[in-house]
Amino acid sequence: MKYIYWSDFNKQITAFTTTCEIGNVAFQVSNNNQQVIDNRKQIIKDLNITSKQLVFVYQSHSDRIIKVDKNDLGKGEFSFESGLDCDALYTTTPNLALGIFHADCVPVFFFAPKHNLIGIIHAGFKGTLKEITYKSISYIIKQEKINPQDLYFYLGPSLSYKYYHLNDEDKNKIIELGYQKAIIEDGVDVPLINCLQLHKLGVSNNQIKISNYDTGEDLNLFSAYRNYPIGRMASIIMLK
Numbered sequence: 001m002k003y004i005y006w007s008d009f010n011k012q013i014t015a016f017t018t019t020c021e022i023g024n025v026a027f028q029v030s031n032n033n034q035q036v037i038d039n040r041k042q043i044i045k046d047l048n049i050t051s052k053q054l055v056f057v058y059q060s061h062s063d064r065i066i067k068v069d070k071n072d073l074g075k076g077e078f079s080f081e082s083g084l085d086c087d088a089l090y091t092t093t094p095n096l097a098l099g100i101f102h103a104d105c106v107p108v109f110f111f112a113p114k115h116n117l118i119g120i121i122h123a124g125f126k127g128t129l130k131e132i133t134y135k136s137i138s139y140i141i142k143q144e145k146i147n148p149q150d151l152y153f154y155l156g157p158s159l160s161y162k163y164y165h166l167n168d169e170d171k172n173k174i175i176e177l178g179y180q181k182a183i184i185e186d187g188v189d190v191p192l193i194n195c196l197q198l199h200k201l202g203v204s205n206n207q208i209k210i211s212n213y214d215t216g217e218d219l220n221l222f223s224a225y226r227n228y229p230i231g232r233m234a235s236i237i238m239l240k
Contacts, residue, residue, distance in 0.1 A: 001221065002042070004213060006109050006154040006237075013118055014047060014097075015109050015237040017156045017211075019221040024231025026101045028080040037078075047097055047238060051077050054236070056099045058083035061126035065119075065136040067143075069093050087127050088136040090119030097238035104159035104215045104224050106191050107235030108133055114150050118239045123194050125164070129173055134197035141201065148202035155194060156235050157213035157222060161187035 003016035018025060023039040030036050044051050055068055056076030065088035068075075076083030076099070089098040090110075098120050100107060105124035111117070119140070123133050141148055164187040166174075174183060174193070182192040191210055198208060215222040223231045 002046070004157060004211065004221070006156070006209070008152070008154070008209065009111055009113065011240075012113060012116075013111055013237060013239055015111075015118075015154065015235075017107060017235045018043065018233045020223055021221075022233075024223070025234045026080065026232035027078075028101070029232055033078075043234070043236065044097075047236075049095060049097060049238070053095060054097045054099060055089065056080075056083040056101070056234075057087060057089060057122065058085045059087045059100060059122050060085075061122075061124050061130075062087045063127060063130040063132040063135050064088065065090065065121075065132075065139055067091065068096060068098060070096070087124075087132055088119065088121040090117060090136075090140060091239065092117050094239045097236050099234045099236040101232040101234055102158075103222070103232055104163075106158040106194055107156040108194055109154040109156060109235065109237050110137070110151055111237075112144075112146050112151050115144060115146055116239060117144060117146070118237050120235055120237050123190070125170075125188075125190055128190050128193050128197075129170070129177065131177070131197055133194045134200060137198065137201055137203075149204070149207070151203060151207060153198060153203065153208045155191045155208070155210045157211045157215050157218070157233075158191055159216045159224065160214045161185075161189040163216040164188045164190070 064086035100122040108121035
């Protein structure tokens with residue numbers, strides 16, 4: 001299986017997470033750039049686009065979001081550093097695929113059908129504690145004048161709480177932010193924190209879907225960083 005899809009809106013968008021069958025697609029963890037390029041060729045072939053239409057982030061666990069348009073074609077095509085300097089992207093431009101990298105972090109896909117707007121957020125543990133999902137969606141709601149009830153979300157494959165072991169500092173930070181219900185035993189449910197951030201914006205549970213895939217357990221599909229630091233998956237979304 002090459003991809004795990006968010007298939008709820010497949011007539012309007014294409015949205016998926018790559019698996020080990022595609023292989024590493026990230027320059028920043030590779031000593032073989034040509035292999036990364038070759039792996040990406042399969043993605044762009046399946047999307048029926050050119051490599052310049054696949055725009056990636058230059059991510060750093062930040063809380064920044066950027067609106068992408070045709071002026072950004074080719075960003076991240078041949079190096080990690082040439083990607084857009086942020087951890088979240090959105091666009092209203094068709095046939096422009098937006099991509100983030102991750103091993104165990106939470107990819108947050110979103111779609112506003114009434115506005116033909118799509119986006120993707122790299123919500124790692126650090127970014128989640130910076131409330132990147134809350135800040136990104138809050139920005140879009142205000143900037144694009146979108147009702148929160150018009151947005152739909154899919155939280156893709158990520159690491160489950162049982163593989164997180166919180167230290168006291170991180171635990172206290174989660175409690176200070178008001179997300180203590182996401183602390184389970186000595187771990188943390190990172191997807192749940194992102195859901196709670198969406199709830200604060202007026203997004204209901206029936207607008208959110210969460211993947212059942214666990215990157216810590218499904219090692220035939222994912223190169224989870226904590227076990228096999230051999231590459232990164234990509235989560236990609238495109239408006240048809």
